[in-house]
Amino acid sequence: MTAQVFATVQRIASNLFQVPLRQIAPNSSPETIQAWDSIQQLNLVLALEQEFDVQFEPEELEQIHCIDDIVQLLENKVRFPS
Amino acid sequence: MPITIQPYTEDRVPAVKDFNIRLKRAGAFSDFLFFENHTPESLPKLPGREIYEEYFVAIEGANVRGAFALKHQRFSFFGDIEPVSFYHFPLSEGIINRAYINVGIHMLRGALRDHPVMFALGMGGFEQPLPRMLKALGWSMTLVPFYFRVVRPFRFLRGMAELRRFTAGRVIADLAAFSGLGSLGIRLVHAWRSQSKTKYDSVKAEQVENFGIWADDIWNSSRARYSMIGERDQRNLNILYPRDSKFIRLKITKDGASIGWIVLLDTQMQTNRHFGNLRVGSIVDCLALPEDAGDVIHAGAEFLHNRSVELIISNQLHKAWTTALARNGFLKATSNCVFATSPQLSALLRPFEASVSEAHLNRGDGDGPIHL
Numbered sequence: 001m002t003a004q005v006f007a008t009v010q011r012i013a014s015n016l017f018q019v020p021l022r023q024i025a026p027n028s029s030p031e032t033i034q035a036w037d038s039i040q041q042l043n044l045v046l047a048l049e050q051e052f053d054v055q056f057e058p059e060e061l062e063q064i065h066c067i068d069d070i071v072q073l074l075e076n077k078v079r080f081p082s
Numbered sequence: 083m084p085i086t087i088q089p090y091t092e093d094r095v096p097a098v099k100d101f102n103i104r105l106k107r108a109g110a111f112s113d114f115l116f117f118e119n120h121t122p123e124s125l126p127k128l129p130g131r132e133i134y135e136e137y138f139v140a141i142e143g144a145n146v147r148g149a150f151a152l153k154h155q156r157f158s159f160f161g162d163i164e165p166v167s168f169y170h171f172p173l174s175e176g177i178i179n180r181a182y183i184n185v186g187i188h189m190l191r192g193a194l195r196d197h198p199v200m201f202a203l204g205m206g207g208f209e210q211p212l213p214r215m216l217k218a219l220g221w222s223m224t225l226v227p228f229y230f231r232v233v234r235p236f237r238f239l240r241g242m243a244e245l246r247r248f249t250a251g252r253v254i255a256d257l258a259a260f261s262g263l264g265s266l267g268i269r270l271v272h273a274w275r276s277q278s279k280t281k282y283d284s285v286k287a288e289q290v291e292n293f294g295i296w297a298d299d300i301w302n303s304s305r306a307r308y309s310m311i312g313e314r315d316q317r318n319l320n321i322l323y324p325r326d327s328k329f330i331r332l333k334i335t336k337d338g339a340s341i342g343w344i345v346l347l348d349t350q351m352q353t354n355r356h357f358g359n360l361r362v363g364s365i366v367d368c369l370a371l372p373e374d375a376g377d378v379i380h381a382g383a384e385f386l387h388n389r390s391v392e393l394i395i396s397n398q399l400h401k402a403w404t405t406a407l408a409r410n411g412f413l414k415a416t417s418n419c420v421f422a423t424s425p426q427l428s429a430l431l432r433p434f435e436a437s438v439s440e441a442h443l444n445r446g447d448g449d450g451p452i453h454l
Contacts, residue, residue, distance in 0.1 A: 030180040030181070030183050031180055031181070036183075037180075037183060038174070038176050038177075038183040038184075038186050038187065038211065038215070039211060039214050039215060039218065041183050041187060042187050042215055042218050042219070043218055045187065046218060058087070058187075058188045058189075058191040058192040058195065059084065059085075059086070059188070059192075061184045061187055061188050061191070062084055062184050064184060065181070
């Protein structure tokens with residue numbers, strides 16, 4: 001399921017940060033993507049919550065440092081059909 | 083290491099000082115440093131008090147990575163009382179270190195989870211980071227209009243820092259001041275704006291040391307006339323504008339009956355970034371029935387005029403009070419004072435767009451008349 005979640009996160013992040021899809025890698029972070037500031041971080045969180053129908057707790061937001069952190073967090077939060 | 087939001091206690095003061103040092107080293111303005119005293123000075127939490135302030139810090143290990151303040155106060159919504167929180171002074175290490183860009187969202191969402199009926203006020207305009215964040219979270223927003231009346235045109239043209247920021251502005255202001263055209267123009271505009279057949283002969287202002295039972299009468303008779311208004315009974319007013327403070331408290335009567343009150347400031351500015359060295363009168367707060375707003379504004383403005391202030395300013399949201407300012411010769415200028423309400427607070431205004439101009443909000447709300 002990780003690949004599918006990653007692909008969705010990659011698409012949302014690419015649209016939001018207006019960078020090509022290939023520039024969004026698992027280790028992409030605010031350090032590597034110029035447009036990823038605090039406002040875009042919030043927009044990313046809100047877009048992911050809508051897409052995956054989840055709500056991140058304030059404490060969970062602190063675990064997000066790169067794209068892979070988001071994927072792991074979503075894997076744990078979302079119950080995907082088997 | 084996880085970041086947690088905790089109350090700001092005395093043992094965190096050294097970590098807040100370190101946080102401020104890191105912000106300062108990165109070039110933060112002194113306005114953007116957090117309080118180095120863990121107890122709010124003006125509104126501490128005391129037994130039985132329903133208006134108080136609390137500070138919180140975002141802690142990572144022994145380090146502070148962010149901080150914010152909440153002011154708790156009861157508000158009336160169409161006459162019904164609800165507790166409301168005011169979110170302010172959020173500071174995040176994320177402004178200087180991208181590793182902490184989550185801190186601002188964490189603090190805001192954490193505060194909102196515990197206090198869903200919340201508003202923010204001021205913030206410097208829609209384009210600033212906090213209003214942009216609030217907008218993304220679905221908050222409703224409007225600007226609180228800013229009004230001013232020039233009392234001493236020559237001094238205003240020569241001293242208003244905002245007008246004189248650029249060379250062209252300085253030259254034009256000086257030409258207008260020394261030719262006398264500026265004074266003439268300003269007086270004409272104010273006279274034209276204040277043309278009104280209203281007679282104020284029976285309106286009197288009495289300076290008082292504190293708010294008495296008459297203030298409760300005004301509060302009880304007027305609160306249901308506003309869609310939203312912070313509790314302004316005598317108890318809260320004497321906390322907000324205490325005796326022996328810099329505030330000027332006026333009781334306004336008409337034909338001998340108390341119709342309202344107004345709180346003023348008379349401040350000699352010192353190299354202020356907006357007002358230079360002008361002597362500025364401020365209409366900080368006021369209350370009356372909406373139909374009596376004109377009488378109250380007139381009395382307050384006259385009082386400040388007679389004290390020889392050079393400029394009078396006010397931020398007011400309610401349409402009766404903005405109309406009252408306009409009819410008393412005040413001009414509207416660009417405002418950067420944003421009023422933002424959380425979705426749960428917006429729901430109490432049912433609907434926000436229609437009711438917000440009937441909310442009574444001014445410099446007495448939020449963090450009060452700071453910088454004045």
